[in-house]
Amino acid sequence: MPDPAPPALLCHAADSVGIALTGLAAGEVVAPGGHACRLVDPIPAGHKFALRAHARGEPVRRYGEVIGHATCAIAPGTHVHSHNLATNLTGERSYAYGGAPALPLAAAPLPAWRGYRREDGRFATRNEIWLLPTVGCVAPLAEMAAREASARHAGRVDAIAGFGHPHGCSQLGDDLSGTRAALAALCDNPNAGGVVLIGLGCESNQLDALIAAVPARSRAKIRTLRAQDEGDELAAVMALVDDLVDALAPLQRSDAPASALTVGLKCGGSDALSGLTANPLLGRFSERLAASNGRLILTEIPEIFGAEDALLARATSPEVFAAAGDLINRFKRHYLDAGLPVSENPSPGNIAGGITTLEEKSLGAVQKAGAAPLADVIAYGETAQAAGVTLLEAPGNDAVSSTALAAAGATMILFTTGRGTPLGFPVPTVKVASNSALAAAKPGWIDFDAGVLLEQPPEAVLEAFSNRLLAIASGEATAAERAGQRVIALWKRGVTL
Known part of the structure; x- marks a missing residue:
């Protein structure tokens, strides 16, 4: 029998907040990561509570990183959310290249799958x-x-x-x-x-x-x-x-190496568990695919704001580093030129699920690429060519960014979600639930339950996930395909005559 999930979790030893995995009552004592704490407030599932006192203006940490600052004094055991936590994001930044990353990928390469070989030598997951x-x-x-x-x-x-x-x-x-x-x-x-x-x-x-x-x-x-x-x-x-x-x-399927896969990485309708279960699971798979010389495409540029240092540190050259930094700043400038803050995110659904600031959302989102190297940066409408991670110019909107991933050559999209969404896109769109309640409630939407990571060994879950993805690449239909949920949405950026 798997071990039951604890009532609360500490994401990183340096964190100043814990995460409720179930709804917790005021007065309840929890000890995430050994930090015993009596709760002052009731804490909804997925939401944060203070593990120590915070003075007004003091940084609040999750994932070992700053996710904003306290807007008032926060006592231990207090609910930490939009009423007492605010973003630190303001605008463009300067980025300094620190040298080539040391990224030894110890991940096991992926086995072969069954695909359609095209005349140009590429393989397709569908015909x-x-x-x-x-x-x-x-x-x-x-x-x-x-x-x-x-x-x-x-x-x-x-x-x-x-x-x-x-x-x-x-x-x-x-x-x-x-x-x-x-x-x-x-x-x-x-x-x-x-x-x-x-x-x-x-x-x-x-x-x-x-x-x-x-x-x-x-x-x-x-x-x-x-x-x-x-x-x-x-x-x-x-x-x-x-x-x-x-x-x-x-045409018939034939054996295809893992290096022939091009996978798009996407999250939508995220909750506070997305950065604990579903996105890290994609990250582990991304490392396996990168170790197999496959291609990964990451986009949703506004949902990198506040977490870009972790991604830029994996750039394989000064040129890739500079191009990625320029792309992130161009998106910020687009917001600023429109008179809008760069932090106008998370969505109402994200907030209801426990995500408070864009930094918090972004730090969870960038985990989809794991520690795979950032090998290239491409414009909207261009095609990913390099093994490893390609950063693609596109916004965070689910339909627009997923269409952009397919246009960039993805033959499968991995889409994590904590709130749920039925929508699929031109290529097989694998919906990965961050929590088991969503997976149980929406079997017609969800293809894999990453919530089991709270109770099952990570390596066993990764192996099951990898096998499922290779089966889908080899022809097994996704929930969205079975439901006929397939659309495109183009990125409209200019005036309309």
Whole structure:
């Protein structure tokens, strides 16, 4: 039998707060990490309480790092949250490169999996056909055609998916270029064995320019049409899909090395246990994949604010370090230029789950990459190439950042959550619950329960998790795939005409 979870936990020996793992009553005595404390307040599950007295303005520590400052005197045993803890974040920072990191990855490499080998040598976790509109005007056409084609060709390919979006016209400059770059990069994802690009004809995001932005290795798998040029546009789309299905249906899976995996790392609807269970579990898997020369993609740049030192310290070169620091500061400057604070996060759901400041949220979030080396930094719409961790330019929004991960070449996304979300994205999206209550309540959303880490040996949980991920990469459907929950969202940054 596994050992029962303790009522409260100390994340790091230097911490000044403990974390309630269950709801705790006022007057109850707990001893996280051996620090005995009588609670002054009732403490909701996932929330913090003071292990010692804090003077007003004094730093509060979790994960061994400062997560903000006390806004008033805090007595031991007191609930620590947004009523008495505030962020220290203000704006841009200067970063100093400290030299190449010493990152001996002792993690065991991952075994092989079963994937589809593409003509360019890359491996896919799925053999699918994607219908992508150039503009929102034909988004319903793409989605309707995908539904009809899925029924017509059930079982012949892994899926036929239509991904609507509202953009592609009334955009200018870098905003239009960003939409084009993201769609072109989605066309290049190995999981899309065939792509039908559906244009309207008069939109800003013209088909010819979009196709020219697609990497040359992927242009042969693309079919196109302009709806304004067709008498029956639906029939025309269906004919193109029929031909692609005939070409892709005979393909079979074969053995693929772990180095052929490209995995996106994402968290959404986090709670205070996300940084204790689910995100560290992804970190351990990330170390195994990095030790196997696989690729990891980390994004959600605003959710690195306050924890960037831990990530930048793993940069493999001065150039990568400088590029990562510049990217983080550009996001901060974007907030500041709009007259907004850089700390306008966590979300209401995060706060209800016990996360108080952005520093606290970020320190939990960056654990998804473990100690894997930071090997590259890429712009929105570019493709990850380097083994190890690539930092991708994209915001924290779940749909936008997950779409960006797929566009950057991820053939699977690992998505941790403490509050729960059903949404999936173009590539298999593995939902990892931070707590067992969520996993039990939402089996139609959750693929793996990381809450068991509070009671089971970490190595056994990591092995089970790794095996499950390789099974999903090899064809086992995720909860989101079974439910048909697959969308894209493009990052709109400019004016709308």
